[in-house]
Amino acid sequence: MKRRVRQFVCWGIGISVIAVSAAAQQRPLVTEDPEPIGDGLVLLEAGFDHSWTQKYPVSGLSGDLLRWPLVGLSFGLGENAEVQIDGISRSTLTIYERFDAPLSSMVQVPGDTSRGFDDLVVGTKVKLVSEANRVPAVALRFATRLPNASNETGLGLDTMDFFQSLLVAKTVQSIRVVGNVGLGILSDPIRGDRQNDVLTLGVSVARALTDQAEVVGEVNGRISTRRGVPPPGTESRGAMTIGLRYTRGAVRVDGGLFAGLTTLDPRVGATAGLTWVFESFLTP
Secondary structure, three states: OOHHHHHHHHHHHOOOEEOOOOOOEOOOOOOOOOOOOOOEEEEEEEEEEEEEEEEEOOOOOEEEEEEEEEEEEEEEEEOOOEEEEEEEEEEEEEEEEEEOOOOOOHOOOOEEEEEEEEEEEEEEEEEEOOOOOOOOOEEEEEEEEOOOOOOOOOOOOOOOOOEEEEEEEEEEEEEEEEEEEEEEEEEEEOOOEEEEEEEEEEEEEEEEOOOEEEEEEEEEEEEEEOOOOOOOOOOOOOEEEEEEEEEEOOOOEEEEEEEEEOOOOOOOEEEEEEEEEEEOOOOO
């Protein structure tokens, strides 16, 4: 048990969903590591994100966004699989600008602050290949984003989206490199009979500084495959993140800074949180 916990703490590198916004299961990153947490283990992470100049092109709102508390859970199912629940969080947008948008007439926010719950993301990760001397770890991840966020608050799209990703990772001495590539099927929030398929991409690097501290970084995002102008809310997005992680026992604290790569992404942002790995109460 202790060996599995140490292995996760050293190798756990960041989520995926990014597009989501992920929230991911390897704070403070989004790029998903193929290694599951281990049989009978539970991963609990909690933190916050603060984004400056966050735009909502469907509702016509723009401002500074605070997501708190930002909670995620993972449950180990055997040695090679886990179930994930992300997006257990609440957002507060301080509105600085309103502009014409497809669903701006639906927004019911009279003041300069909008609050609401975020979309829930439920996923499953299955490892296919274990890492060896010259062989990287390989896994598949499938996830569904549920329409929990309200479009009346201007913070949600009221759509259901689907994601599938190939996850690859390799450790070379004190450096771990993780790569993700996949497909996202995003529903059109304006027309229910349309969708936009996006290519999801992510690359992260973690470099151990000591036995307990590491510096991490990533580039993660999605690319629209639609010719011409994509449906609002399904545009290409991306972010670059750098951060630090410090592990003590089964608990890890983290912090990071991120910057958007498109005009629709936040200009800059900050994140911090902690991760705790423990044995499931249902384990005999």
